[in-house]
Amino acid sequence: MSTPLxxxxxxxxxxxxxAVTYEHITLDEWQEKVMAHKGNFVLRTGRQVGKSKTTSRKxxxxxIQYPGTETLIIAASQRQSSHIFSKMMFIYNKIDELMIxxxxxxxxxxxxxxxxxxxxxxxxxxxxxFFKERPTQTKVMLKNGSTVYCLPAGKTGIYLRCFTVxxxxxxxxxxxxxxxxxxxxxxxxxxxxLRGLGWEMYLSTPFGKGGQFYDCCHxxxxxxxxxxxxxxxxxGRDFLRKEREKLSKVEYAQEWLGEFVDEFNQxxxxxxxxxxxxxxxxxxxxxxxxxxxxxxxxxxxxGDENAFVIAEMKGKEVRxxxxxxxxxxxxxxxxxxxxxxxxNFNFRKIFVDSSGxxxxxxxxxxEKVPQRIVIGLENARRTIDNEGRQHKLFKEDxxxxxxxxxxxxxAIIDIxxxxxxxxxxxxxxxxxxxxxxxxxxxxxxxxxEAFVRACWCIKEKGLNLYVY
Numbered sequence: 001m002s003t004p005l006x007x008x009x010x011x012x013x014x015x016x017x018x019a020v021t022y023e024h025i026t027l028d029e030w031q032e033k034v035m036a037h038k039g040n041f042v043l044r045t046g047r048q049v050g051k052s053k054t055t056s057r058k059x060x061x062x063x064i065q066y067p068g069t070e071t072l073i074i075a076a077s078q079r080q081s082s083h084i085f086s087k088m089m090f091i092y093n094k095i096d097e098l099m100i101x102x103x104x105x106x107x108x109x110x111x112x113x114x115x116x117x118x119x120x121x122x123x124x125x126x127x128x129x130f131f132k133e134r135p136t137q138t139k140v141m142l143k144n145g146s147t148v149y150c151l152p153a154g155k156t157g158i159y160l161r162c163f164t165v166x167x168x169x170x171x172x173x174x175x176x177x178x179x180x181x182x183x184x185x186x187x188x189x190x191x192x193x194l195r196g197l198g199w200e201m202y203l204s205t206p207f208g209k210g211g212q213f214y215d216c217c218h219x220x221x222x223x224x225x226x227x228x229x230x231x232x233x234x235x236g237r238d239f240l241r242k243e244r245e246k247l248s249k250v251e252y253a254q255e256w257l258g259e260f261v262d263e264f265n266q267x268x269x270x271x272x273x274x275x276x277x278x279x280x281x282x283x284x285x286x287x288x289x290x291x292x293x294x295x296x297x298x299x300x301x302x303g304d305e306n307a308f309v310i311a312e313m314k315g316k317e318v319r320x321x322x323x324x325x326x327x328x329x330x331x332x333x334x335x336x337x338x339x340x341x342x343x344n345f346n347f348r349k350i351f352v353d354s355s356g357x358x359x360x361x362x363x364x365x366x367e368k369v370p371q372r373i374v375i376g377l378e379n380a381r382r383t384i385d386n387e388g389r390q391h392k393l394f395k396e397d398x399x400x401x402x403x404x405x406x407x408x409x410x411a412i413i414d415i416x417x418x419x420x421x422x423x424x425x426x427x428x429x430x431x432x433x434x435x436x437x438x439x440x441x442x443x444x445x446x447x448x449e450a451f452v453r454a455c456w457c458i459k460e461k462g463l464n465l466y467v468y
Contacts, residue, residue, distance in 0.1 A: 010099060012064045012144055015130075019094035020057060027054070028232075030225050034058060040222040042173075042213070043203035046229030046258040051203045055169060056087035058201065059148065062167050066197065068145035069166035074184070076175045076419070078152040082137065084171050085150035092140060096130035103128030155280035155417055157183030164190055166197040174207035174214070177417045179280050181212040206260045208270025208426055214260060229256040267399060267428040267440060268406070268448075276406050277417040282321040290314045292345040295454030296338065297446045298358040299328035306334055307450035309421070310345060311457045316412055318405065318458060323418040325447065335364050342369060349460050350374045351453035375460075377453055398452040399428070399440055405455055413455075424448040 027035065031054045034041055043051045063071055073088075075081035103124070104111045114120035126134075132141040138150045151160060153170075157180035165187050170176055185200075192198030200222070204213050216222050229235050244252050253259040286292070290312050297307040310322035326337060338350065338361075350369065354362040354376025365374045379395035405413050415421070424447035430440045442448060 012095070012130075015095045015098050016061060016064050016091070018098060019091050020060075022094050023053070023057075023090070025050075025053065028227075030227055034223070034225060035061065037223050038199075040200045040216075040219075041225065042201075042216040042219075042222045043225045043227070044206055044213075044217050044258050044260075045203070045225070045227040046232070046256040047205060048235055049227045049229055049232040049258075050234070051227070052084055052171065053087060055171070055201060055203050056084045057091065059084065059167065059169055060088050060091045062199075063142060063146040063148060064144065066146070066166065066195075069191075069195075069197065070146070070164065071148045071167040071169065072160070072163055072165040072184075072187070073148065073150045073169045073171065074153040074157075074160065074176065074180070075171040076153055076177070078138075078150075080171055081150045081152055084169060085138075085148070088148060089135065089140065092130060092135070092142070096125075100125050100129050153177070153180040153184075156180060160184055160187070163187050166191040166195065166199070168200050170200070170202040170204075170213075172204045173202035173216075174204040174211065175419065176212070177277075177280055178211055178274060179278065179417075206254055206258060208254075208274075209260050210269075210271030210274050217260070226258055228258055265429045265431055266426065267430050268403065268425045270426055272403075272406055273415075273422055273425050276411065276413055277415045277422060279319060279321070279414045279416045282319075282416055286345060287312075287314075291348045291457065293454055293457035293460070294338070294341060294345070294347050294350045295450040295452065295456070296350065296352045296358075296361075297449035297453070298334065298352065298361050299446065305446055306337070307446040308337070308341065309447065309450040309454040310341070311454040313457050316458075318413045318455065320413070320415040320421075320451070320454065323416055323421050323447065325420065331360055331364065334361055335368065338365060339368060342373075347373060349457065351377050351456055353449070353453075354378055377456060379449075393437065395440055396438055398456060401459060402452045402455040405458055421447050421451060425451065 028050070031050060034043070034054050035058055043055070045051045059071055059073070063069060073081050073084050075083075107128075111124065114124050130143060132143050135141075139147065141147045149163070149165075153160065153176050155177050160180075161183055163184075168184065168188060188198035188200065190198075200216070202213055202216055206214070208214075217224055217226075230240060240256060243256060247255065250261050253261050293311045293313065295309040295311065299306045305325040306328050308322065308324045308326075309320060312319045312321045326334075328334065341347075342350070350365065350373055352358050352362050352365070352374065355378040362374065362376050377394065377398065379393065379398070406415075424442070424444050427444045428440060428442040428448050430438050432438060
């Protein structure tokens with residue numbers, strides 16, 4: 001009696017090697033280095049050099065080389081995390097397709113009987129394909145026991161705490177809020193101890209100095225790869241030349257050279273902003289015993305957005321709990337939004353620039369709200385000393401107050417981690433004028449303007465932060 005032949009197990013690695021050929025790309029030297037590396041790595045690159053493609057290929061390889069492992073892909077948003085996941089799914093689908101094609105050849109009689117029957121075709125493909133279950137937009141389970149998840153990190157990573165993972169991929173890691181890393185890194189501890197895995201893989205275009213991504217780029221436990229877009233053979237020289245002409249030196253260095261830069265005349269350092277942006281989410285509770293203050297910056301017609309920033313005060317402590325922007329449709333709409341916020345928060349003060357485009361809004365608000373509540377803080381007004389002499393612009397006082405408030409130790413301000421506000425504060429720069437004053441400006445300044453007004457609540461309470 002003959003012994004029945006054992007069914008040969010699929011050679012998943014051979015299938016993977018064949019599947020990636022369908023991507024029709026030749027890896028650069030740095031990409032080959034990443035593919036061969038075993039352990040943590042961090043990719044600090046300019047735009048469009050192939051970091052997502054490399055990481056997605058690496059992720060699929062690890063899930064095949066190490067059966068039964070779990071991979072978690074995160075980013076600040078679902079859309080961003082799905083970017084790498086979709087590239088990984090391209091490879092997985094090719095492996096699945098190759099396995100089914102081979103199964104049709106090996107089981108021709110069975111396959112011929114299934115053709116024309118959707119239910120039987122589906123059963124055949126499920127039995128002989130690569131997927132253990134039908135993939136979703138956020139999860140794929142493979143027949144070798146490996147699973148890949150694709151999820152947004154959110155502001156705190158609180159909904160990721162249930163995972164225990166072997167491989168963590170952070171896309172655009174420089175933009176992932178810092179508390180997320182506190183929540184997710186313990187997920188790797190068991191895998192590191194029991195399996196020698198627990199690898200971290202971060203990729204990003206830099207976003208200022210400071211933070212987890214910046215630290216990893218200087219951590220000897222990570223393979224550190226830095227790739228400038230100027231070194232990428234797939235990006236045209238003429239295109240980069242035009243970008244260099246269009247962008248500031250700092251913007252070009254960050255976006256295309258992949259450099260960590262804080263502009264030498266950046267008013268709020270990136271490290272200070274990230275240090276104080278520790279509130280990942282406001283609970284929405286308005287406390288009766290606390291004071292609420294609205295900082296408002298009014299948009300020009302056809303220009304920036306209206307910006308609303310709300311500060312909550314408890315004793316000497318300040319929390320920035322609300323950040324929002326709206327397009328300027330008309331002064332009536334803006335007034336309506338302010339009054340709706342005032343109805344909810346019962347502001348002690350509403351700070352608005354009462355000169356320029358904010359003048360009209362100020363005039364209407366003092367008719368709708370008690371005049372003691374609406375306070376005009378004019379950027380262009382000169383401060384006057386005790387002897388009646390004019391000095392610096394009041395705008396300097398607004399920004400200086402905010403910086404001192406943020407630098408105070410121990411911390412007395414907690415800022416909502418809003419990427420729009422971070423971008424706005426990071427973009428505020430300064431220069432000295434011929435009359436020895438400071439000019440403060442920025443391309444995306446409206447949220448910063450609302451922020452410094454909201455921070456003026458510390459002055460309205462009579463608290464002097466300055467040390468002379």
